[in-house]
Amino acid sequence: MSSAAAFGYAPDALARILDRAPPVADAALRGDTRLTAPWGHGELHDYLHGMQGHVIITYYGEPQDIVWRVGKERLAGATRSGTITIIPEGHEGRWDIAGPIGVSHVFLSHERLAASAEQLNGGRPVELLGRVGFEDPVAARVMELLGRDAAAATDPAARLFVEQATDLLVTQLVRGHSSFGAIEPPARRGLADWQVRKVAGYMREHLDEPIGLDELAALAGLSRFHFCTAFRQATGSTPHAWLVNLRIERARQLLAHPELPVTEIALAVGYETPSSFAAAFRKITGVTPSAFRHQL
Structure with a gap:
C-alpha cells in the first residue's frame, strides 16, 4: 500500500x-x-x-x-x-x-x-x-x-x-474496531429492514399529520406492544424519537428557504404551534429555528 x-x-x-x-x-x-x-x-x-x-x-x-x-x-x-x-x-x-x-x-x-x-x-x-x-x-x-x-x-x-x-x-x-480489540456483531433482532423502511417511509410521507403507534404497528403487521420493542431493537430508537428526528430533519431543509414563515414550516412538519416546534427543534439541534436560519 x-x-x-x-x-x-x-x-x-x-x-x-x-x-x-x-x-x-x-x-x-x-x-x-x-x-x-x-x-x-x-x-x-x-x-x-x-x-x-x-x-x-x-x-x-x-x-x-x-x-x-x-x-x-x-x-x-x-x-x-x-x-x-x-x-x-x-x-x-x-x-x-x-x-x-x-x-x-x-x-x-x-x-x-x-x-x-x-x-x-x-x-x-x-x-x-x-x-x-x-x-x-x-x-x-x-x-x-x-x-x-x-x-x-x-x-x-x-x-x-x-x-x-x-x-x-x-x-x-x-x-x-481495531487490531487491538473488536466488538462482535450483535445478533439480529427486531424488525426486518423492509419493515423499518416501510414504517420510516410512511412517517416521512405524513410528517404534517398526527401519526399514531397503532397505524405504524399495522404497517409492520405487529401488535402495538411488540412493534415498539422490535422497532427499538432494530433501530436503537423509539418510534416517537425517530419521527421527531425526521420532522426536524425536514424542518432544517425548509428553513433554508427564507420565503417560508417559521409558522408555516411548523405546520408542514406536524407541529400545531410555533412554540412546540421551537422546543422540539432546539432539543435536537441546540438552537431555535430562527437562530438556525440565521446561521445558514
Whole structure:
C-alpha cells in the first residue's frame, strides 16, 4: 500500500463521488482531525479510492441499505441511528447506498489514532477495521455530540469539549474496531429492514399529520406492544424519537428557504404551534429555528 501522502484528502475524495461536498467545519482539531455537523447526501453508486486519514460516519433519519465491495469481500449493513461506518486510511472499493441519507463525519488523522492507541497497547502499531452500518451506540452517540458542536469548536469551552469527546471516540474505535480489540456483531433482532423502511417511509410521507403507534404497528403487521420493542431493537430508537428526528430533519431543509414563515414550516412538519416546534427543534439541534436560519 502506498504512503498516506499518496492518498487524496478525504473530504475532496468524497466530494468527487457525492452530489455535494462534505461541509467540513473551519476549526481543525489536534492532529488535523476535522468534523462535520449533521448533513445529507443522495444515493451513491461509485468507486471510492483510498483516502488520507480514517473516515468515521454515523447516521440520522430514514435507514438505507449500504454495501461496500473491496475485491471479493462484501460488507453490508443499513444506515440506522446507533450505527457507524469506518473507512480506514488507504482502503478503497465500490459503494452502493440505496437512497438519500443523513450523516455526520469525523475525518481522523492516523497520527491522532496512534497517539491514543499508544496508551492502550504499549506503542504497537494499530489498524482500524472496515465497518459498514455497524451497531455501536457508544461511538454513534459521541459522534452525534461532536456533530452538534462541530461549528462551535472555535469557542474555547466548546473546543475543549470537542477535543475530549474526540479522544473518547478514538478510544472506543481502538478498543472495539481495531487490531487491538473488536466488538462482535450483535445478533439480529427486531424488525426486518423492509419493515423499518416501510414504517420510516410512511412517517416521512405524513410528517404534517398526527401519526399514531397503532397505524405504524399495522404497517409492520405487529401488535402495538411488540412493534415498539422490535422497532427499538432494530433501530436503537423509539418510534416517537425517530419521527421527531425526521420532522426536524425536514424542518432544517425548509428553513433554508427564507420565503417560508417559521409558522408555516411548523405546520408542514406536524407541529400545531410555533412554540412546540421551537422546543422540539432546539432539543435536537441546540438552537431555535430562527437562530438556525440565521446561521445558514
